[in-house]
Amino acid sequence: MPGPPPDPNAVRRNKKTPGVELPACGRQGDPPPVPKGIDLWPAGVEIWRELWSLPQAVEWERMHAHRVVARYCSMSDSDEPDLAELRQLEDRLGLNPKAMRALMWTIGVPESAEVAAQTAKSSRERRLERTRRGVRAVDPASA
Numbered sequence: 001m002p003g004p005p006p007d008p009n010a011v012r013r014n015k016k017t018p019g020v021e022l023p024a025c026g027r028q029g030d031p032p033p034v035p036k037g038i039d040l041w042p043a044g045v046e047i048w049r050e051l052w053s054l055p056q057a058v059e060w061e062r063m064h065a066h067r068v069v070a071r072y073c074s075m076s077d078s079d080e081p082d083l084a085e086l087r088q089l090e091d092r093l094g095l096n097p098k099a100m101r102a103l104m105w106t107i108g109v110p111e112s113a114e115v116a117a118q119t120a121k122s123s124r125e126r127r128l129e130r131t132r133r134g135v136r137a138v139d140p141a142s143a
Contacts, residue, residue: 019104
């Protein structure tokens with residue numbers, strides 16, 4: 001015999017923590033200075049600039065992950081990078097789709113797309129509108 005239904009107001013013990021929605025436009029502004037003690041070649045500095053404009057950079061800044069990002073830039077610019085270490089850093093920084101899922105990070109919808117989605121009619125609405133325009137009342141006496 002089944003027990004009583006579960007209480008909908010009960011606190012779930014395995015409730016997942018909410019994810020983080022990152023801004024689609026990325027992090028705004030100039031990149032932060034490279035941490036002291038980490039020297040980057042010109043290519044590494046370019047990687048640093050690119051990375052700090054990504055949506056993930058908003059979370060890196062919140063977490064103060066500047067040194068981890070700098071280490072990734074330094075290793076990426078190396079003549080013989082340790083690919084295993086680079087992959088681990090990519091995962092920690094959320095630089096691939098699987099890592100973003102694991103970190104529960106999503107990239108939000110760009111504002112222009114959001115506005116377009118709100119103003120656009122669904123295909124069903126457009127079909128109904130065409131049908132209404134195409135159907136006309138016919139006077140049976142005139143036929």
